Amino acid sequence: xxxxxxxxxxxxxxxxxxxxxxxxxxxxxxxxxxxxxxxxxxxxxxxxxxxxxxxxxxxxxxxxxxxxxxxxxxxxxxxxxxxxxxxxxxxxxxxxxxxxxxxxxxxxxxxxxxxxxxxxxxxxxxxxxxxxxxxx
Numbered sequence: 001x002x003x004x005x006x007x008x009x010x011x012x013x014x015x016x017x018x019x020x021x022x023x024x025x026x027x028x029x030x031x032x033x034x035x036x037x038x039x040x041x042x043x044x045x046x047x048x049x050x051x052x053x054x055x056x057x058x059x060x061x062x063x064x065x066x067x068x069x070x071x072x073x074x075x076x077x078x079x080x081x082x083x084x085x086x087x088x089x090x091x092x093x094x095x096x097x098x099x100x101x102x103x104x105x106x107x108x109x110x111x112x113x114x115x116x117x118x119x120x121x122x123x124x125x126x127x128x129x130x131x132x133x134x135x136x
């Protein structure tokens with residue numbers, strides 16, 4: 001995390017969006033799997049998930065700004081019943097709408113100008129082999 005001293009010298013945190021869409025249908029990634037992300041300062045960072053899945057990444061500039069949001073459950077809306085004397089039988093009771101769709105509350109976390117798209121390393125190796133084979 002950058003301190004105010006670091007930011008005063010021009011060092012700022014840089015965020016990158018990790019895009020795993022290309023592999024999500026090919027490989028199951030457990031939600032709590034340990035991972036190692038290395039080589040962020042290279043053209044092709046490596047991501048190893050659960051010591052089994054090896055991925056290679058490639059940076060892409062975004063057209064606009066990617067905004068990362070966090071999601072929390074919103075508290076349900078509660079309405080206090082007030083009104084005519086006929087409604088006094090509900091006096092002091094809270095009423096919630098059972099048909100109300102659960103709501104989510106989102107807050108911005110950070111923004112990014114880069115996306116790091118990952119592919120399986122085995123796919124990249126087969127692409128390189130095909131491109132290096134020249135027809136006779």
